[in-house]
Amino acid sequence: MRSGFIRISLAFSLAFAPAFAEAANFNDVLPGARPMGMGYAYTADSSDLYGMFFNPAGLAGAPFTQATASVGRLISPVGMLSMVTAAYSRPLPILPGATVGMGFLDIKQRLDPGRFNGGEKSELLFHFSDTVNLQKYYIPKPVRLGGNFKVVVVNPAAAKNKAAPGLDLGAQIEPGWNTTLGISVTDLTASLPVQNPSLNVGASYRWRSRVNLATDIRIRPGLTQVFPGLEADFYQRLLKLRLGKGLSLNGEDAIAIGAGINFSPLILDFAMTIPSNGVNRNGGGFQFSTTWKFGAPAFYGRFVGQAARRAEQLRSEIGELDRESRDMRSRRDAAEADKTSLEGQVQAEEERLRELQQQSRDLEYELQRRRYDRDHPGPADPLSPAPGSSGSGLPAGIDSETTGSGRPAGGDAGEVESSAPPQAAAPATKRAPRRSRSGFPKRHRVRPGDTLRKLAETYYGNAALWEAIYEANPDRIERGLPIEGKTLLIPSPERR
Known part of the structure; x- marks a missing residue:
């Protein structure tokens, strides 16, 4: 990409290089507003009908039938030059990728008194172009080849009118990197009183899919010219602006500008040249072209x-x-x-x-x-016998065989009373307190879902004894329910 841009830049650096040997004349004028706006840098980008006049290979593979016409006038120190062009082409159905067509060009230059290097030129050409696949040679896209057979009539001011057949041959190749190369040989005629033929070599580079940079080198006997040019697309290729070095007709250098509007299937192009040495010089001109593509999308x-x-x-x-x-x-x-x-x-x-x-x-x-x-420890059980007492539960010193009246069994009461004086009852012996066998009182941590009846059922085996728990814990019960997280005292049921 960089090398291609450098080549294009070098070509632009030669934009105003002087022509060698002699200046261009009427025989070097070519038709088309688009090529004129690009400064005739059209050998590598001859994709419309006017390409057949620059490089006949450019129309190969054209998808639509086309017709075009153009008119133009150029001013030079020799005299006013006018041109009229018409062309037509269409795809060849029996040979895919091939194109056939024809074109007509008429150029007339009015001579000022005492000038003899003007003249007239007319030509009628028949065109054929085709594509050739060369992928085995690592060329990704088809190579375009083309040629014209034409009849040329030239009437120079200093010579007689003369007609002769001629040929145009050309080729275009796309090696990649958005670059197109073209070469053509035009005006292969004999016995005409003008300097022919012309060798055209061109290259174009597509930059960022919007700007087309191109340059041409045209060589014919006695004249070598360099034509740089560019074309920029805007609004989806609806508008195109062009700039280039104009044809130095009769020695008057010029700058070319142009514009194109693509109202597909109608295409309008306009170009003009301005003398680079001053707008008041005898130079410059214009050209207008219109093209219709049959069957092209709107x-x-x-x-x-x-x-x-x-x-x-x-x-x-x-x-x-x-x-x-x-x-x-x-x-x-x-x-x-x-x-x-x-x-x-x-x-x-x-x-x-x-x-x-x-x-x-x-x-x-x-x-x-x-x-x-x-x-x-809890209080002693009142039903338990005191230490040292008999198992009958009577006071100490009383025989278990004594009856309930205090008399011995089987004896006489009088004998008892007379023989034994009355004795005082022995005092009750104090027992040491001992722990209740039932394990009460107990403590219970209130959990979610606990109720007094449930606790009474758990600890007493009788839910009806819930009041014993209630009376023992009045500050830990709210609205009849034990407070969750509190510790309740579970008393013995016998101590209510």
Whole structure:
């Protein structure tokens, strides 16, 4: 890419190089407003009907039937020059890629008195071009070849009118890197009173798909010329602007500018040249061309197509975003599922921790209760016999065989009273207090769901004894329910 740009830049550096030996004359004028606007740098980019006059290979593979016409006038120190052109081409159905056509050119230069290097020229040509695939030689695109057979009539001012047949031959190749190379030989005629033939070598480079940089070198006997030019596209190729070095007709250098409007199938082109040495010089001119492409799509279809492509691109982007959104939702759902699973595990572990803590508290409460029972033994059981008393439960010193009246069994009461004086009752022996066998009082840590009746059923085996728990814990019961987290005292049911 860089080397191609350097080549084009070198060609532009020679833009105002002087012509060798002699100046261009009427025989060097070629038709077409588009080539004129590009400064005749058209050998490598001869893609329209006027290309058959520069390089007949340019029309090979043209997809549409075309017709064109142009008119122009050029001013020179010799005199006013006018031209009229018409051309027609169409694809050859029996040979895909081939194109046939014909063209007509008429040039007349009015001579000022005392001038003899003007004249007239007319030619009628028949065109044929075709494409050749050379991919085995590593040429990616088909090579275009073409030729013209023509009849040329020349009437120089200093010679007689003369007609002769002639040939034009050309080739174009696209080696890649947005570069096109072209070569042609035109005006292969004999016995004409003008300097022929001409060898044309050109190159063009497409920069960023919008700007076409081109240069031509044209050599004929007695004259060598360099033609740089460029063409820029705007608004989807609806508008084209051109700039180049104009033809130095009769020694008057000029700068060429041009514009084209693509109202497909109608194409309009305009070009003009301005003397580079001053606008008041005898130089400059204009040319106007119109072309119709039969069957070509309408120009507004480009904008519709562009909008459709943009819409398709947006739909593709939306689809891609939808896929990414679905992927993100799937990842979010998976993350939420993992989160829920982890939360369940955490809740289970927390529940287990609470159970262990409750078991620990219960063990602590049981330990405290046992310590309390150990340090605070309960009162003695009144039904238990005192130490040293008989098993009958009578006071000490009274025989178990004594009757309820105090007399011995089988004896006389009088004998007893006379023989044994009355004795005082022995005082009751104080027993040491001992712990209640039932394990009361107990303590209970209130849990969710506990009620007084449930606790009475648990500890007493009788839900009707709930009042004993209520009376022992008046400050730990609210609205008939034990307060959760409080510790209740469970008294013995016999001590209400």
